[in-house]
Amino acid sequence: MSPASRIKSYSDVKAEILRRIAAKVWAVGDPIPNEEDLAREFQCARTTVNRALRELAEAGIVERKRRAGTRVAEAPAQDMRFKIPLVEDEVAAIPACYRYRRLIRETLSDEAIAHTMKLAPDAPLLHICALHYGDDAPFQIEERWINLSAIPQAREESFQDISANAWLVREVPLSRLDTQLYASAASAEIAKRLAIKAQSPILVIERTTWRADQALTHAKLSYRGDHKISATSA
């Protein structure tokens, strides 16, 4: 093998391991040497090799099991990180001029939403519907249901000047998100709001946010069909 000429940092170790996998020195499914042996070969501390392998495992490149060792993963890295920024920033990045308009604010109960949020069918919800514009063209419809038992302070907020999304990011940081993404046909109402034809394809993101297994909010974000979500993965 190569004399491990200048491998010093954990990222060097990562790069060298990636090189060997790409060059099929270690093929998919194959075991690779244990941390101690690699550390000896690369003349570095085991900690350094450990960090390299740990990060490769997080990225899905290798699979690690105690006692069984480390292997090149079978289905490497098919997962991607999509960045879903605040709409404000999304619009600003186009670039376009951002504008926000609240359409609806009401307190109600909704059986279907409550079910999704795992709440009692008659749980009190604050329902907000709003439009986000880019350069005066409708960009996204945000429909939001807030669990008032969990976030009572939402009662005090009009959401006239700040979107529920932005408010929640400030007010209730660090919630866990469940996200679903799918294509749908625009209903008459949605089509009107997005200024497209009824039955046009739209892209929908549905999200429920949780804190400690309690649902805080549910959101349905509708985009025109031509809206593209991008991601890059190493």
Place this chain on the structure above:
Amino acid sequence: MSPASRIKSYSDVKAEILRRIAAKVWAVGDPIPNEEDLAREFQCARTTVNRALRELAEAGIVERKRRAGTRVAEAPAQDMRFKIPLVEDEVAAIPACYRYRRLIRETLSDEAIAHTMKLAPDAPLLHICALHYGDDAPFQIEERWINLSAIPQAREESFQDISANAWLVREVPLSRLDTQLYASAASAEIAKRLAIKAQSPILVIERTTWRADQALTHAKLSYRGDHKISATSA
């Protein structure tokens, strides 16, 4: 503050920091103590605190700058990891019986695709079109263009029994992916293949895979509109 009763591991440190952010002991935008001070408070090694903070920074919860210190991030963690598995596994997870059928295999040049792949307009491409079924219902259309200059060995493969996707994962591991995701209306041809009505909404994933800035393949994966992509994020 709390006497830092039983904080021993880096994940305890993470949890405690998250707790303090959620409890607004440290509000969004605020600086938090440096690693040495935290290590003293938690009575652990700085390395332990470092790992906790590093992972929180990777997750977007905090922002770190040398000399300037660590702060609670302004727009915390709006990014998600979507897992896009091999179709085979996706179908098996439903669960349904997976079947594959190749529709087209041809060598051609395509200006638009070549442009996307940053190749010469007349670059030779291998074009594969195939259908993935779940329980005999069309599940996904895979259209694939392979850069034959980069992957000449694809000429030898019929893709009759193995999908381009599965073949590529084995043959060309570790490529970088660019992904785009959007909603569209089914063309007559696509509708027929997916056994849906023309103009129905479909979900499209387009992906280009790269190795060292050279495009290897481009893929267009079309799903019925009701197909949902899910993700969870801490």
Place this chain on the structure above:
DNA sequence: CAGTGGTCTAGACCACTAA
């Protein structure tokens, strides 16, 4: 230019689990 985070080291103990 001083203080912060970034990383490496060498050694140790532990938890898990496959052989």
Place this chain on the structure above:
DNA sequence: TAGTGGTCTAGACCACTGA
């Protein structure tokens, strides 16, 4: 039960960069 990865420690040097 032996071998692997998982983690902690204490100390050190370095790179960056904002006060």
